[in-house]
Amino acid sequence: MNQDVRGPLIGCIADDFTGATDVAGLMRRSGMRVVQCFGIPANASLVAGFDAVVVALKSRSIAADQACHQSCDAARWLASIGTERFFFKYCSTFDSTPDGNIGPVAEALMDHLNVQQTIFCPSFPENRRTVFQGHLFVGDAMLNECGMQHHPLNPMTDANLVRVLAAQTQRAVGRVGRPVAGNDFGATLAAAAPMVIVDAIDNDDLHAIAVAVAHHRLVTGGSAIAGHIADVLMKRRSSPRVDAGTVRTPADATIDGPAAVLAGSCSTATQAQVQDFARDHEHLTLDVVSACDGVDVLGAAKRWVDAQTSGRPVLISTTVDQETLAQIQQSSTRETAAAMAESMLAELGAYLVDHGIRRLVVAGGETSGAVVERLGIEAIEIGDEIAPGVPWTYSQGTPRVALALKSGNFGNATFFRTAIDGIAGPESA
Incomplete structure (x- = not known):
């Protein structure tokens, strides 16, 4: 049976909730109809008729064995709805310490899907995340000098991704340079190690990589390469979906109502956004x-x-600012404080919705996960992008709310006001 009829063109497993909306939004650019689930939904009909299904987990900062178990469960469920291509999505800043789980999850998925090789491509040039000579840059700064070395959960102290990944994995880790015009990039990849860090500094690089790997059963990376793979898959699709007319598009109407912002991230970007919004x-x-x-x-x-x-x-x-954050990190209340922050913001998110708020902007991956879980939302439909990697999304079922779930380090200083001024989405069912 044709892949377009049987199931989604691609199934994604994301290691946090904002990362899931990030990858879903970029795949939607290709014209795909995209749905995001929070965990494995009890009702598979929520994903019927979509070109891409994204399963959002809260696995980025948990123990590797737990993350592997959750990710393989998600892959198993995606396969049960007809998925044949899988994408493991993590942050474009490769948030994963030596005790992290990007490598272990990738290996577990390789074993589960019987895959001999996969690539690691976190580059997101639109957001100034690039990989060159195996080193990850954020703008002009190396990863360990851009502020990520102060991340409260996953401090990144090494920009050499080959070294970071090799510390986590059993399989050999290698590197492949940028695609070169006239060379067979697919053949270059095939001759590389089982786990391959791929250099990419612009969208031309990502497109060439996507052409080479779009048919692969498993690809791992940031949202940008997933967006390019979606473009390739849509152009290669042999026939329209039989249920293409049944999916309501997010631009049909609007969700109106009061708005609020919940910010749990302490990233440099979110600090600037809080300062800007708090001015008025x-x-x-x-x-x-x-x-x-x-x-x-x-x-x-x-x-x-x-x-x-x-x-x-x-x-x-x-x-809080970096000085206050450092004091909390060095104290005995570090983990308790992080859990308390998530819990309070989640409770306040529910309180706001109960009191009439219908548009919520949430900054921070862990915070977004806590808020969505507290609201009891199983799935969201992906709408238009506010900024690269951050779309508006619309809950399916009740409560009917519009959500902008933002990774802490995404967006410029005016992101919060831009998001609230630009809301648009589907009407209530």
Whole structure:
């Protein structure tokens, strides 16, 4: 039976919720109809008729054995709905310490899918993430000098991805340079190691890589290479889907209503976004350390929400500067503080929706995951991009809300106001 009829053209397994919306948004650029599930949905009909299905996990910062188990379960479910091509998505900053799980998950998926070789391609040139000579750059700075060395969960202290990956894996790790016009890049890959870091500094590189690997059963990388693979697959598709007319497009109508921003990331980008938005919007910073000490910070925050009567968007954050973050990281409350921040923002997200908020911007992968889980949302439809890698999304079922789930280090300083000013999405069913 034709792949277009049997199941999605591609199934993605993402290691966090914002990373999932990132990859879903870039695949949608190709014209694909894309749905994102939070974990494995109980109701498979939620994904019927879509060209790409993205399973969002919260596995980026958990133990490798747990991440492998969850990822293989997702691959098994994707295969059950007819998926034949798989993509393992992680952050374009390759968030994974020596104890991390990018390598172990990739190896587990290789074993599960009976794959002998896969590539690792985190480059995202639009967001200034590039790989050259196996080293990851963010803008002009190497990964370990761009601020990622201070990440609270996955501090990145080495930009050499061959070295980072080799510390996590049993299989040999190699590197392949940028595609060169006139050379057979596919043959170059085939002769390389089982696990291959691929250099890419621009979209031409990514397109050439995508052409070479689009037929592969398993590819790993950031969202940008997935977007290029989606382009290749859509151009190669032999026939239209039999159910193509049954899928409602996200541009059909709008979700109107009050808006709010929840920021849990402490990245440099999110700090700038919080500072910009707080200049002319009501802003509450949650004292996470006090909450860990037993102070009812959450209750006070709910009373603050109740007192906001202007109808204008509000911002609630746990974002702190690098000096304060370093103090928390060095204290015994580090893990407790991270969990407390997620929990409070998730509870406040639900409280806001219960009190009429219909548009939520959430900054931070872990925070986004906690908020979505607390709201009980199983799947979202992917809408238009606000910024590269950050689309608006629309919940399926109830509660009916528009969500912008942003990786902490994505977006420029005015991202929050740009997102809220540009909302558009599908009407309620």
